[in-house]
Amino acid sequence: MTDYAPIPAAKGCRDTPVLRERGQHEVFCGLTGIIWLHRKMQDAFFLVVGSRTCAHLLQSAAGVMIFAEPRFGTAILEEGDLAGMADAQDEIDREVARLLSRRPDIRQLFLVGSCPSEVIKLDLARAAERLSGQFAPHVRVLSYSGSGIETTFTQGEDACLAAMVPVLPETEARELVMVGALPDVVEQQALGLLGAMGIGPVRVLPSPRAADYFGLGPNTVFALTQPFLGDTHAALVRRGARHIPAPFPLGEEGTTGWLAAIAREFGVDAALFDAVTAAPRDRARRAVAQAAEPLAGKSVFFMPDSQLELPLARFLARECAMTPIEIGTPFLHRELMAPELDLLPAGPRLAEGQDVEKQLDRVRGDRPDLTVCGLGLANPLESEGLTTKWAIELVFTPVHFYEQAGDLAGLFARPLRRRAALRLDTAQPPAALAEARR
Numbered sequence: 001m002t003d004y005a006p007i008p009a010a011k012g013c014r015d016t017p018v019l020r021e022r023g024q025h026e027v028f029c030g031l032t033g034i035i036w037l038h039r040k041m042q043d044a045f046f047l048v049v050g051s052r053t054c055a056h057l058l059q060s061a062a063g064v065m066i067f068a069e070p071r072f073g074t075a076i077l078e079e080g081d082l083a084g085m086a087d088a089q090d091e092i093d094r095e096v097a098r099l100l101s102r103r104p105d106i107r108q109l110f111l112v113g114s115c116p117s118e119v120i121k122l123d124l125a126r127a128a129e130r131l132s133g134q135f136a137p138h139v140r141v142l143s144y145s146g147s148g149i150e151t152t153f154t155q156g157e158d159a160c161l162a163a164m165v166p167v168l169p170e171t172e173a174r175e176l177v178m179v180g181a182l183p184d185v186v187e188q189q190a191l192g193l194l195g196a197m198g199i200g201p202v203r204v205l206p207s208p209r210a211a212d213y214f215g216l217g218p219n220t221v222f223a224l225t226q227p228f229l230g231d232t233h234a235a236l237v238r239r240g241a242r243h244i245p246a247p248f249p250l251g252e253e254g255t256t257g258w259l260a261a262i263a264r265e266f267g268v269d270a271a272l273f274d275a276v277t278a279a280p281r282d283r284a285r286r287a288v289a290q291a292a293e294p295l296a297g298k299s300v301f302f303m304p305d306s307q308l309e310l311p312l313a314r315f316l317a318r319e320c321a322m323t324p325i326e327i328g329t330p331f332l333h334r335e336l337m338a339p340e341l342d343l344l345p346a347g348p349r350l351a352e353g354q355d356v357e358k359q360l361d362r363v364r365g366d367r368p369d370l371t372v373c374g375l376g377l378a379n380p381l382e383s384e385g386l387t388t389k390w391a392i393e394l395v396f397t398p399v400h401f402y403e404q405a406g407d408l409a410g411l412f413a414r415p416l417r418r419r420a421a422l423r424l425d426t427a428q429p430p431a432a433l434a435e436a437r438r
């Protein structure tokens with residue numbers, strides 16, 4: 001068979017033992033997924049059933065978005081609910097009825113579980129079923145958990161998408177489903193590339209509107225654009241759909257590998273594949289080479305955050321000449337990560353989960369040139385003289401596919417450039433400073 005995109009093999013990390021740690025961890029809960037999901041799904045509303053803490057988290061994570069009549073809110077459990085004095089199910093019914101009467105634009109309503117709702121064993125699945133019966137066909141009500149007990153950060157998206165899979169209708173059609181919430185501009189680029197190769201019809205999960213939903217069945221094939229979608233993967237497989245294993249579309253190589261896997265599945269002619277991808281590949285390579293200049297030869301340490309760590313480390317190692325020392329991830333899905341593990345050069349420690357003090361000891365021992373970590377650890381590490389990259393930006397910035405490959409390298413290069421600029425501030429003439437700040 002013709003190989004569309006020969007990607008040079010690495011020694012691989014498939015057999016590298018994984019350090020599994022449990023203990024104190026510094027991560028977001030899955031409620032944060034609502035911030036990007038509600039923008040993507042234009043007729044959905046996310047109603048968190050939780051405490052004031054959950055409402056505060058959403059308000060601070062959403063920043064200025066809370067002033068724009070967002071499509072999420074918190075039904076706050078009061079003491080009476082927690083003590084079992086009120087019938088919480090009746091209250092949910094009342095809240096939902098009030099919300100839907102005010103907002104006729106809502107076509108999908110997600111009841112989102114939190115730590116408090118889980119601790120008091122509030123059955124949101126039952127509530128969703130009952131309310132769906134009441135408000136169908138105009139509104140579909142579903143439930144999932146975004147609690148800190150069950151989910152870490154991006155796993156909230158996974159739980160949400162997995163909840164949608166069982167209610168999609170049956171179909172015998174041979175269709176490709178692209179799974180994962182991407183910024184609109186990135187999604188359009190991906191659909192453009194697939195369309196130019198004659199691959200279609202392509203469906204997207206999550207779809208922007210409830211009316212765009214499609215069927216699933218034994219002829220459905222799907223490709224994941226995000227690495228944290230393990231439960232959605234399992235739910236799709238249960239519906240008879242078949243997964244196309246591939247590296248994730250981050251960087252030039254990842255994007256080419258991802259497209260090539262789908263092209264192979266659809267029997268795309270190798271010459272057509274090359275014709276469609278040659279120019280954007282070249283653009284991506286040149287953009288990465290320019291942006292990644294400060295990264296070459298530097299070491300990087302990933303603390304666990306989003307499950308994007310492995311594909312990002314692969315991109316930094318292979319396309320930006322960095323050396324990953326440790327790659328921490330909140331959860332390592334061996335099957336989904338197999339193509340990434342094969343592409344990673346041998347050498348880094350792989351860690352799943354977190355015991356934050358132990359991991360910080362390793363960071364201090366290794367003194368990496370760049371540490372990718374959460375907001376809570378970044379400033380303390382900076383004050384110890386370590387250069388950090390806030391992991392959250394990697395989730396909120398468009399980074400997938402060819403046209404964003406240069407920006408992705410730039411996100412990692414920026415803190416190194418800034419540190420060099422600050423160091424130069426006192427020591428160098430203005431021309432060198434301007435160059436460093438470029």
Ligand code: SF4
Pocket residue numbers: 029030031050051053054055057113114115116146147148149
């Ligand atoms: S779901 Fe749990 S971890 Fe998340 S904000 Fe609410 S209480 Fe905190």
